[in-house]
Amino acid sequence: MTATADVTAALQAKFPAATPRPSGDHPALNLPIVEVVAALKYLRDEFAYDFLVDVTAIDNGVEATPRFTTVWHVYSTAGHGYVRIAADCASDENPVAPTVSHIWPTANWHERETYDLLGVKFEKHPDLRRILMWDGYPYHPLRKDFPLAGIQTPLPDLEVSELTGATVKPAPMAGGPFVASPGEMNMTDAEPRAKDESWNERREKPASE
Amino acid sequence: MVSANNELAYNTKIEGDIVVTRADAVINWLRSSSVWPMPMGLACCAIELMGVAASRFDIARFGAEVFRFSPRQADCMIVAGTVTYKMAPHVRRIYDQMAEPKWVIAMGACASSGGMYRSYATLQGVDQIVPVDVYISGCPPRPEALLDALIKLQSKIKKEPSANTLLQSA
Numbered sequence: 001m002t003a004t005a006d007v008t009a010a011l012q013a014k015f016p017a018a019t020p021r022p023s024g025d026h027p028a029l030n031l032p033i034v035e036v037v038a039a040l041k042y043l044r045d046e047f048a049y050d051f052l053v054d055v056t057a058i059d060n061g062v063e064a065t066p067r068f069t070t071v072w073h074v075y076s077t078a079g080h081g082y083v084r085i086a087a088d089c090a091s092d093e094n095p096v097a098p099t100v101s102h103i104w105p106t107a108n109w110h111e112r113e114t115y116d117l118l119g120v121k122f123e124k125h126p127d128l129r130r131i132l133m134w135d136g137y138p139y140h141p142l143r144k145d146f147p148l149a150g151i152q153t154p155l156p157d158l159e160v161s162e163l164t165g166a167t168v169k170p171a172p173m174a175g176g177p178f179v180a181s182p183g184e185m186n187m188t189d190a191e192p193r194a195k196d197e198s199w200n201e202r203r204e205k206p207a208s209e
Numbered sequence: 210m211v212s213a214n215n216e217l218a219y220n221t222k223i224e225g226d227i228v229v230t231r232a233d234a235v236i237n238w239l240r241s242s243s244v245w246p247m248p249m250g251l252a253c254c255a256i257e258l259m260g261v262a263a264s265r266f267d268i269a270r271f272g273a274e275v276f277r278f279s280p281r282q283a284d285c286m287i288v289a290g291t292v293t294y295k296m297a298p299h300v301r302r303i304y305d306q307m308a309e310p311k312w313v314i315a316m317g318a319c320a321s322s323g324g325m326y327r328s329y330a331t332l333q334g335v336d337q338i339v340p341v342d343v344y345i346s347g348c349p350p351r352p353e354a355l356l357d358a359l360i361k362l363q364s365k366i367k368k369e370p371s372a373n374t375l376l377q378s379a
Contacts, residue, residue: 133330134295141329150329157298164301166337168294171327 007047007083015039021086028084036087037098040072049074049083055110057118059144068095070120089120099125117142149173232372241363242272247283247307249300252290254317254349266352271359280306291319292332301338314358315341318348
C-alpha cells in the first residue's frame with residue numbers, strides 16, 4: 001500500500017497548485033477550490049481513499065479574507081490513513097463549494113449540515129435544504145458573527161408562535177457557555193457550569209476594564 | 210305478585226347499599242387513579258421514564274402504567290428531555306390534540322428550564338409553550354422523583370372543581 005508521504009507527493013505532482021497545509025496529525029493539502037473534486041476523485045480511484053469521513057467548513061473570522069475554508073477528510077479503509085483537503089471559498093458573502101455527493105452519497109447530509117450551520121452553498125447538490133435548523137431559519141449559527149445565545153426570531157410554526165406568544169429568544173447566558181471541566185477531579189467539581197460565575201440573571205455583568 | 214313501590218325516598222332494602230359523596234370526590238378519584246401518560250421522550254430523561262414504567266419502580270402502582278402513544282387517549286404529557294425550538298411546535302400540537310382534562314409534567318432540567326443547553330437551538334423551558342403542572346428537578350431525575358411528581362399531580366387533581374367545570378362546559 002502507498003505510504004501517505006507518497007500520496008501528498010503524487011497529489012502535488014498532479015495538481016501543481018496544491019500547497020502543504022499545517023497539520024498536527026494527518027497529511028493535509030490546500031487546493032484551489034476548482035480542483036478539489038478532481039483531487040478527491042484522484043485520491044479515491046488511485047489511492048483507495050474510499051471513505052469520505054467529513055465535509056465541513058471553517059469561518060476564519062468576520063474580517064478575514066478568504067473568510068470561509070471548506071474542508072474534506074477522506075480515509076482509506078485499505079491503507080488505514082487519513083488525508084485532509086482544504087480549499088478557500090472565493091466569495092466571503094456567498095461562499096460556494098463544489099458538491100461531492102455524486103462521488104460519495106454520504107456527502108449529501110454533510111454538505112446540508114455545512115450549508116445549514118455555516119452557509120456554504122454546495123453547487124449541484126441534489127437537495128440543499130437545512131438539516132438541523134428548520135426551513136426558513138434566517139441565520140447560519142456557526143458563523144463567527146452569530147452569538148451562541150441566539151437571535152430573536154419567530155418559532156418555526158407561526159400558528160403556535162401566535163397561540164403561545166413564544167418566540168426564539170436569546171438564551172440567558174449568565175456567565176456561560178456552560179462547560180464541563182475535564183480531568184481526574186471530583187465529579188461535582190467537573191459538572192457543567194458557567195465559566196464566569198460573577199454574574200447571572202439577577203446580578204449585572206460587571207463592566208470589563 | 211308485584212306490588213307498586215309507593216315510597217318517596219331511597220329504600221336501601223330495594224336499591225342496595227348507597228354511598229353518599231360529592232361529585233368532585235368521585236370524579237377526581239377516578240381521574241387521579243388512572244392518569245394515562247403521553248410519553249414525550251425527547252432525550253435521556255426518556256430512559257428514566259422507561260425505568261419508571263418497568264418492574265423495579267412500577268408506575269402501575271399509581272395507576273399510570275398505560276402509556277399511550279396517541280394524544281387522543283392520554284391525560285398527562287410527560288415532557289422528558291430537551292425541547293429544541295424545532296420540536297417545540299410539535300410538542301404544542303400534540304398537547305392540543307389531547308382531550309380535556311389534561312396535565313403536563315416537565316421532567317428534568319431541560320424540560321423545566323432548558324437545563325445546560327443555553328444555546329440558540331433550545332427552548333428555555335417547556336412552560337413557554339404548554340402549561341406545566343409539575344416540574345421535576347434533576348439531570349436526569351431519579352425514577353422516584355417522577356413517582357413523587359405523579360403523586361403530587363394526583364393530589365393536585367384531587368383538589369380540582371371537576372363537577373363545576375363539567376357542568377359549565379356542558
